[in-house]
Amino acid sequence: MLKLSRLTDYAAVVMAQIARHSQTSHAAADLAEAVQLPHPTVSKTLKMLARAGLLVSQRGAQGGYRLARPASQITAADIIAAIEGPVAMTECSQAEGDCELVATCGVADNWQRVSLAMRTLLESVTLAHLADTAPIKLPVQLPIQTISLSAVSA
Amino acid sequence: MLKLSRLTDYAAVVMAQIARHSQTSHAAADLAEAVQLPHPTVSKTLKMLARAGLLVSQRGAQGGYRLARPASQITAADIIAAIEGPVAMTECSQAEGDCELVATCGVADNWQRVSLAMRTLLESVTLAHLADTAPIKLPVQLPIQTISLSAVSA
C-alpha cells in the first residue's frame, strides 16, 4: 500500500497544527488535545521531530515546541525522514548496499531512479502547503527534468 | 522509510525476469532458482500477481506463468497494488473514510493530492522499464499538469 506509518501521519498533523500558530510555543499536552491523539504518542512524535531538527524545544514553564524554520522550508520528505528514516523504496536504495541479490536482481538501478523521483516529489511539498486548510492551489511545478526518469541518473 | 515490503520487491524482480523471456512459460521453481529466492515465497508472490491479473497461470506439465499483457502495459503501480493493495499514503487516502479524526486533522485533502501524484508517477513506470537492464533512458515525461499539485484536484 506504500503508506506512511501512523506515527508519520500523526507527525504531519501535529506539524501542521504548529505551523498554523507559529508565533507561540506549544506544549505537548496542548497539541495532543488539539489533534485528539494520546498524549504520550504525540510526545514521542514531537521528540523525534525535534531530534531531526524540524522543531526546537524549550523546557520549563511556558516552554514547548516551535518550528525550527519557516513552514515553507520544511518539506514532506523532511517529516517522513524524521520518523521513518530516509525516503527509499527498496533496501538497496539506501546507502548500505547489503543486499546480496544485486547480481540476480536486475531491477535495482531502475528502482533507485523511481525512488529518487518520489523523493523529489515529496521534497516539493512543503509544510506550508500541508497546513493550508484550502486545497493546494499554487502551481507547484516541479522542474520537469527532475521527474523525467532520463534525468534521474546516478 | 516509505519503502516497499519485501514481497513487493520480490514481485518486481520476478516480473522483470518473466518479462525478459516473455515467450515461454515459467515454472515457479525455475523462477525461484533464477532469482535466488526461496521457492514457497516466490510461489506465493506469483499467486498474488496472477490473482491481480498481471500473470496468467497454466497448470499441469509444461505449465507455468506468463505475462497477462505486454510488459509495456504493466506498471509499477500495478505490481505494488497486487501485493500491497492500492497505492495510498494515508489511511484516509483510501476509499473507506473510517478515520474519525478528519475534523481535527486538517491535512487529509492535501495528503490525498500528494498521494495521487505519487500514484501517477508509479503508473508512468512500466515493467518494460524496470526489466531493462540498462538504466531507463526514455524521456518518460510525465504530463506536467498531473504532477503540478494545482491540477491534482479532487
Add this chain to the structure above:
DNA sequence: TTATACAGGACTAAAATGGTACTCAATTGA
C-alpha cells in the same frame, strides 16, 4: 524552590510481515 514541561530509555502489546508445510486440483503425455 517549586511547578511546568521536555528528554531519554525500558518495557509491553499488538499487528503486519515473511516464511513453511501440507493437501487438493488441473493438465499433459505415455
Add this chain to the structure above:
DNA sequence: TCAATTGAGTACCATTTTAGTCCTGTATAA
C-alpha cells in the same frame, strides 16, 4: 487411464515492526 508435473488453497508459526505506556531525570521560569 495413470503417473508426473505444476499451480491453488489453506493453515500455521516465527520474526519483526509498530504503537503505546510508564518512569525517572533535567532544564527553565516565575
